[in-house]
Amino acid sequence: MTAHSRRKFRREGEERRRQDLIEATLDCVAERGLPGATVRAIAQRAGVTAGLIRHYFPGKEELLQAAYAEIVGRMTEQAKAALAMEGAGPRRRLATFLAANLGPPVVDTRVFSLWAGFIGRAHADPALSVAHREGYLDFRDEVEALVAEVLEAEGRAAGKTQLRRHAIAINAIIDGLWIEGCLAGDIFEPGELADIGIATVEALLELDLREEEKT
Amino acid sequence: MTAHSRRKFRREGEERRRQDLIEATLDCVAERGLPGATVRAIAQRAGVTAGLIRHYFPGKEELLQAAYAEIVGRMTEQAKAALAMEGAGPRRRLATFLAANLGPPVVDTRVFSLWAGFIGRAHADPALSVAHREGYLDFRDEVEALVAEVLEAEGRAAGKTQLRRHAIAINAIIDGLWIEGCLAGDIFEPGELADIGIATVEALLELDLREEEKT
DNA sequence: ACGCTACTTATACACTTGCATAACAACGCC
DNA sequence: GGCGTTGTTATGCAAGTGTATAAGTAGCGT
Helix, strand or coil, X not given: CCCCCCCCCCCXXXXXXXXXXXXXHHXXXXXXXXXXXXXXXXXXXXCCCHHHHHHHCCCHHHHHHHHHHHHXXXXXXXXXXXXXXXXXXXXXXXXXXXHHHCCCCCCCHHHHHHHHXXXXXXXCCXXXXXXXXXXXXXXXHHHHHHHHHHHHHCCCXXXXXXXXXXXXXXXXXXXXXXXXXXHCHHHCCCCHHHHHHXXXXXXXXXXXXXXXXXX | CCCCCCCCCCCCCHHHHHHHHHHHHHHHHHHHCHHHCCHHHHHHHHCCCHHHHHHHCCCHHHHHHXXXXXXXXXXXXXXXXXXXXXXXXXXXXXXXXXXXXXXXXXXXXXXXXXXHHHHHCXXXXXXXXXXXXXXXXXHHHHHHHHHHHHHHHCCCCCCHHHHHHHHHHHHHHHHHHHHHHHHCHHHCXXXXXXXXXXXXXXXXXXXXXXXXXXX
């Protein structure tokens, strides 16, 4: 009778393990969808046993939320970086913002899979629903502010409702192109989505975002 | 000892039962998300017992696919109706097509919830993935054909790549606005999304879709 | 009215899930 | 180097899942 020898293991720092578990969760969701992200599958991918998850997170729900927060963080990080370009003029910042949201690492099947999984349960889970609405409105507000700056610098003041509609439309363009890129990225040339997005916004606002800016 | 009396039931026609089960599935998905659509929950909502499902469908998977097909059918039905307007000119048909995709019953939380649930598992399930890609390309081809007609009628021939990019952009606008409407329909006025969509496409194509057409 | 068919119910089963708990061992400290 | 702390494993459990199967009965043909 073979006495089952207990598995060897190493102790990792708390921060490291948490990050590993989150990354393993993202991998599982990306490969097998949200229902495929079971505690056992996540643990196996992280190289630990299932029970350990509950040593770092109150429950599976919290781990998923942490993973979702991680993804959202990475996405907004790119967008924020584009917005923070204080040196450039408004038009160039808008173009950079669009390009940042329509290329890697924002356009990615893993990101999309997690997004779809959470969004699908959004209106079943009220907490998730409001979190998402807030994220959406925040994003749209940023777009609206950016558009306002651009038009103002152009000497073309726009009314509140017009500004709102522009923000809604641009947000839709970003979302739509993002989804197309995530679902079928292989049928687009690299940078093509960003080009299309910028060109469409240019047509919408009736100006050239790539032209050299005049101080 | 109370002898459990067997539950009363009525026999329904095959078509009726199948439709009821599909409708019950849609309700469950809409209210509790895809994971909430268990065979027992579906059966309860349909007013039958769980075992009956397997009398009309080989398994749960097939029932879900039938429900998904039902939703897709209802969505494309609207779009096709707009396309079939042979009497009207190309510009009016494009506007109608846009409006049809950006209002009820296409813009609906139930539809979206089911869409999100399926799309989330899309790249885990190859069969689902190709089905979706085909649906997307079909839809985009329709958009492209419509745009081609409009530009042609205007005497503005466009190159193949330009046509393709227009179709991608318009498709993105539809998708993006559709999502916004489904997720937060209450913050938009009725018809506002359609207005924004049409206005954005007008800007993109540099023409007026609502102006009276000249024969 | 009676049987037959197949639609419907009821029960059971194998499996998976998240979670609880106890045994264990790796690492730091003295 | 021994020891305690606690990160980690191993095992078990109750609940829920889809599915299989047998029993029952509603409604139709005759």
